[in-house]
């Protein structure tokens with residue numbers, strides 16, 4: 438009986454089988470139990486002998502079952518560990534993350550540059566009044582220069598601002614104690630244009646304004662030169678060409694010297710070697726006085742630039758629509774720029 442039980446126990450492959458073996462031998466109706474039950478029929482002399490033997494057999498079987506049980510438990514655990522094993526040396530799966538838009542980065546870079554030169558950053562409304570967008574900038578009704586910037590009108594007096602220059606007038610008005618103003622203003626602007634590679638009905642501008650006693654054209658040139666070198670490289674030069682804006686006098690357009698670098702070094706790019714970057718000038722006396730600054734005491738300069746254009750030049754982007762159509766393949770290229 439013992440031998441048979443031990444053999445079966447050893448061959449058992451799972452806990453269920455082991456359990457049924459236990460029942461078969463040691464259970465209420467098990468073989469060993471029936472031996473013990475039959476003890477009553479034995480003689481006085483036989484009883485202790487068989488009893489002892491039966492107890493030993495029971496002990497042996499119980500031990501064997503326990504041992505086998507432990508072994509099986511161990512095997513189950515090992516199998517589980519094997520299945521759930523992870524290789525902690527594997528590199529993690531990268532989680533795709535977003536990043537700031539190229540335009541946001543350029544605007545922030547330019548903001549930082551001007552903050553470093555003592556400018557504060559201000560904002561103004563995109564839905565603007567005719568007064569601030571035009572009148573306060575020396576563009577009275579029927580002024581022909583209003584056509585320079587085809588306008589989206591909302592009502593007779595309300596429009597989508599065509600440039601960030603109204604924030605010049607708004608800022609000076611807000612400073613009614615006539616202290617000096619030194620600010621830049623980034624923001625969206627709108628023009629009635631047919632969208633193509635170089636035109637967009639919506640784009641961004643960064644306005645700059647510095648008003649104080651004794652501000653001169655040379656101050657403007659110095660600031661712009663520093664800006665151009667910081668943004669495009671120390672080897673760049675700027676030049677100012679005469680231009681016209683109703684709100685500045687004199688008015689200029691600033692060009693930056695362009696260059697192309699390849700394996701053999703750098704050379705000046707094709708064409709004139711200059712690329713137009715922004716418009717600027719000395720704040721028109723009418724603009725100063727309408728905003729409450731006495732043009733005999735105060736003077737100032739202003740400039741306005743387009744971050745899209747700057748980004749296009751800096752990164753060789755050919756189509757302005759790329760900034761707005763949000764093709765992630767385009768946007769991703771600049772995550773580490």
Ligand code: PHE
Nearest residue numbers: 600602682716717739740741
């Ligand atoms: N507002 C002008 C434009 O939209 C740019 C500009 C700003 C020019 C400030 C002179 C001074 O083109």
